[in-house]
Structure formats: C-alpha cells, structure tokens
Amino acid sequence: MAADTRQSPAPAPVREPGRPPRQVWRDRLTHWDYKASPYLYIAPFFLVFAVVGLFPLLYTGYLSLFDRDLLDDSPTFVGLGNYLDLVGDEQFWKSLVNTLSIFLLSTVPQITIAVGLAALLNTRLRAPTGWRISVLLPYVASLVALGIIFANLFGPQYGLVNGVLETLGLDRVDWQADRFSSHAAIAVMVNWRWTGYNALIVLAAMQAIPKDLHEAATVDGAGAFRRFRSITLPLLRPTLIFVVVTSTIGGLQVFTEPKLFDAMPGSNNGGAANQFQTVTLYMYQSAFETQQLGYASAIAWVLFLVIIVIALVNFLLTRRLADSGGDR
Amino acid sequence: MRRAVALSVAITVVGGTLAACGAGDADTGADGKVELSIGTFTEFGYEDLLVEYQRLHPDITIKHNKTGQGGPYHQQLFTKLGANRGLEDVVAVEEGHLSDVLAKSRLFNDLAEIGPKDVTADRWLDWKYKAGTDKNGALIGYGTDVGPLAMCYRKDLFEAAGLPSDPEAVKPLFATWESYFAAGDQYVAGTGKAWFDSDAQIFNAMHNQLPTGFFTTADSLDIESNRDIRANWDAVTAAGARGQSAKLTAFSNEWNSGFKSAAFATKTCPAWMLGVIKGQAGPENAGKWAVTAAFPGGGGNWGGSYLTVPKQSAHPREAAELAAWLTAPEQQVKAFVKTGNFPSQVEALSAPELITATDAYFGGVESGKLFAEQAGKVAEPQYKGPGDGRIQETVTTPALQAVEQGTSPAEGWQRVVDGAKKIAG
Structure with missing residues (x-):
C-alpha cells in the first residue's frame, strides 16, 4: 500500500485549513513515505553491509591497536x-612489492587482451x-582446481611448461625459486x-x-582501427573504469593462486624466501x-588503504586515457 | 592424495567461516541421548569403531568431523580454541602441533583427572605417554598412533652404485649420520643421482633426535646457543652441496613424481611412509623399494597423534571415556589393520595382527615386527617449547629449501635465526 501512494503524482499535498486532523496525519504520513521510502528500500543492503562489511572493517582497525595473540585473553x-613495526618489517615490504608486481603482470595484459577479445567477439561470427x-x-x-593444475604445469623439474621450453631448445626456468618467474606464473593463472x-x-x-556512429565514421572514410580508437574506446570509458577498478581490488588481494x-x-610462506608471498x-x-591477530589487522588496514589509493589512481x-581518445 | 589436497585447501579457502558455524556444540538431545563429536584429520580408521562404540553405548550418539589434511585442520583447531567455541568434544592433535597445545594446556582437560581410572601410563610406550603431558604433569592427550622411523631405500639403485642391498647388509650404512652421508657420497659418485629427497627431511630427523628442540626447558629460544642445531644444519647443507639432495620439497607434486622417476635412493621412513611410497612409486616399482630396521643416530619418531578433550566440551567425562576406549590396544590394532597407523600401545605391539603383518611391495618384509622394534629404539621425547613445530614448518624448512635453490648456507642460517626470533616473540 505504501507503494501505491508513492506512485501518485509528485507534488506534496497542500494542507487546507479546516480539514479534519486525521487528514493532516495522513498527509504527513504520505509526506514521510515520499521522503523516506526510497531509503528504506535500499536500507537492507546497507544494513547487511554494516554487519558484514563495515563492522569487521572498524573492528579490525580497533584490533590493530593491540598486541593480541590468537589464544591470548588479555591483549595489551x-x-x-x-x-x-610494519614499516620496519622487511617481509611486509617484500610481500607488498610481490603483490604490486603480480598485479601489474596480471591486470595490464588482462585488460588489454580482454578489450581485444571483445572486439573480436563483436565481429560477425558463426x-x-x-x-x-x-x-x-x-x-x-x-579456482582450486586451476591452482593445482597450473602449479603442476609450472613444476620446476617435471612440469609441462619446462618440458616444452626444453624441446624448443630453451633453458628450463625455476618457476618456484626465481622471483620474477614465479610472479609471471601466478599472473598467468590470474589472467x-x-x-x-x-x-x-x-x-x-x-x-x-x-551503429550509426560507426556508419557515419565509415562514410567519412575512417578505417576499422581508427573507428575502434576514436569511437569504441571513448564510449567504453565507464565500463573500462569499472573493469579496471574491480580488477585492481581483486588483483591486490590475490591469495589462492600464490598459496x-x-x-x-x-x-x-609464498616460496622458500617469500619470493611470491602476497600481502593477503x-x-x-x-x-x-x-x-598475531593485532599485527595481521594492521596489515589488513594498510592493504585496504593501498587498494583505495591505487584504485583512485587507476x-x-x-x-x-579514454578522454584523450575522444578529443581526437 | 592430490584430491585430498584440493579438498582441504578448498576447505581452508572457502570454509573459514562455514566451519565456524558447523561442529555445533554437543548437547543432550531430546531423547536423552548424549551427543558427542570427534574431530580427526586424514585417516584414523575410526569409522567402524565409532559405530561399534555407539552400539555398546546406546545412550550416546557420535558425530565425526573429518578433515582431509593436517595443516588446515590444526589452523582451524587453534582458531576455535581462540574463539572458545566450535571445537569437538574429542579433538585429535598431531605430534607436530602438540607443543602449541601443551603451551595452552589450561584450555584442555587433564585426562588423568577426568578419564577412566583404569587407564594408566603403562598402556603406552613410555616416550609417547610422556610427550602427551604438560609441564605440570597434566595428561593432555591419550596417544593414538606413532611413526617410528626406519630407513627405506631403492635396492636396485644401491646395487647399481655398488652398495650392499640386502636389508641386513645395509644396516651399517644407516648406523650413524656420518656413515649415512659417507654412503651418500659413494652413491652420488657411482650414479650421479641424489641420495635423499630434500635437506629439510634429513635436518628434521636429525633435529628431532636432540634432547631439546629450538627452546630450552625454560622456554627460552635456544637456536643460537645450542651448538648441536647448528652442527646438524652444517652437516645437512654440506651433504646437499655435494649433490646428495634431490631438492624436492616433501609432499609437493614434484616430490610425488620423484618416487616414480627414482630421483633419490633413500627415504627417512616412518611406518606410514610405506603407504606413501606404494602410492607414489606405483605398482611398476614393486619390489624395488626395501625397508630396514635401522636409522642413523639410533631411533626416532615422525608423526602420530593424540586425542584430547578441550575445556569447552559440554560432556568432558563422556568424551574422555570415548577417547580412552578408542586408544585402547584392541581398538588401535583394528585401526592398524584398516589404515596401517602404527599403534602406540605396548600391548598392541605384540598383537598377532601386528606381528604377522608383512608387506609384499617391500619384498615381503615383516613390517609390523620391524616397526615395533624401531618403536623400542626411540629415546626420551624431545622437549619442545611453544612454537617449536611452527619454527620447523615455517622457518627451517623453507630456509633449507632456499639453500637448495641457491642461497648460501650461512645466509640461510641467518634467516633461521631471524625467523625463529620472530616466532618466539
């Protein structure tokens, strides 16, 4: 019934003098309904978010101010x-660099290939x-099955990838021990x-x-590549932003693949010398x-801030990038 | 094996939150029955026994929570201990994680106090029983099985290298660690192949023979002051540098493949390792592996578990009774027949089922008798401080792996010292 009143034309009812008070009450209800209902409708999301998102976030922040052991009843x-401690923790910096390296190795090729793949899929196919x-x-x-298969493929001694490299006359790569190679292997998994x-x-x-944009451009003599750069790319901007931001968030939280x-x-450990240990x-x-729950909470918060900063930059x-494409 | 890994990893990744909801608190059901739960990992061989127990005790129903792999299982265990809820009434703890449990023994019931009075220390091998008691003498766990160490080796590869290959004749090679590494040099020279699977596997076996682990009995970190630890480190990394290590991380896919491709000739071999070798080397290598009743430096133990009753259990007495029954010699012999888990009970070691057990894959060796003999060679249990198991798993093992991947032994050692300090806090 609340929905019915909301569908009535928008202007707020004007209160007429001499009307019975019940009518005033009803007007007021209608007014509140009109103002508050939209918020009520979206409230469930925010309530759930407050419970499973915001509360853990804030509690993690609170926990990060304590030295708390998992089985410790009296945190200090x-x-x-x-x-x-985190600033002076070499392992943390190492894991942060690993994360950024895996992130770059995965996100950049991933989105480039994704756009190219989409362009191919957009052509006429059977x-x-x-x-x-x-x-x-x-x-x-x-994901777990993929992880196990890829870890097998990239096995240093009996892995398929090294076998193929060897048949091609190339050197074997120690995908586990070498820092960059391990990042590349994990990025392949993510991609x-x-x-x-x-x-x-x-x-x-x-x-x-x-379609008419493309047709007009074709009439003006623009080739396929030019149309892609000057029409498709700029108009993809909102979607690209979405894809880049979500893959930033995902890419900086890579966990299962390195594990x-x-x-x-x-x-x-992320390798014998933490060479592919990510922050998560x-x-x-x-x-x-x-x-050490307190310390882990501090890591979680720093990671949170890093993700926000990088997502903003992206x-x-x-x-x-998409703007300059449109100006041309 | 591989599926078990996948499964358990899936549980860690996905199930962190789910598991907290499962494993509900035991309660007395509406029909007046006591509901008990028991948590185990890998294979304890308890399925039939639990059915039998419920038949013998009609007023008790049992829920069995099984986890595929030990690592995630114990992580869950400590998380639930910290949350003070969610643990089963009877909780299995593996020997490697026992030091962490004993350090928090206040969260567990003293089984000597609440358990059946007829269950006494003489039920178990002396060292097994002692390792399950905390500093104040409280009995935290009833021993289930043990992993007495023997040596497994590739007969055909030994012959090819000009080494003796008969189980009796190879014993002198495995008398001390010196003789073991010397034979390794001979083997490497003769075949150009590796002698053992990885530095870490040998280091752990050597380390576990020391009277104290990474901590002194006063729980202070001993890694720099205990010269023996460093001596073991030097001996192992030197042997590795001479080509004795196949550089295969234990239980990795590559290690599994290593059994098939004969990447190494010897394997430190607790009783349960026979099953691993059979599974990984496969039927085509039957008869090539052998096992002998000798182990460098005396004896040793790797693996084996305990059943504990955490304080959070709602029915500690009933739970202790169940744990006591499961760890009785008769039951553990049945579990041995089913899974090969080697019993830790004195009486079980002379049970006919065990004494007559043979293994055709390993040349028809009397494996039961052999490992019973090895169990008798284990000395006093090593004193392990809080975090001892974690140092072995997350510090020394990866550091030795790094040495195999090219880090210098001195730098690797520095990592061990730093890492151990971090864990000791």
Missing part, C-alpha cells in the same frame, strides 16, 4: 605500535553464443581466469554503442599461523 594496548560462453569457461572452473570474464563485460558495452602455487602443500597471504600467515588514469 600498543597504539600505533603494530603499524610502526554461433556467437558458443564463442562467448567458451571465453567464460575458465572463470566457471574451480587465465579473469580475461574472459572481463572480455564479456567489455563486449556488452561494445554492443551498446550505436596453491607453493610447492610445500598448505604453506603460507602474509596477513593470513600472521593471523592464523604465527597467531580511476583517474583510465578517465584521462
């Missing part, structure tokens, strides 16, 4: 002590749905999973671009292996 307040579903398949497959997914999102946006990549099953993996290790960069 240390203020910003955990954060100061059985378009079949092609579209097939690029999504890696995303559907279980394998996410490229198709992003390609479909970009494809949806591409299909929403009006499963480690030769030692169940290990959180280090956070998990601090919380549940070395059992947002601005993407806007700029």
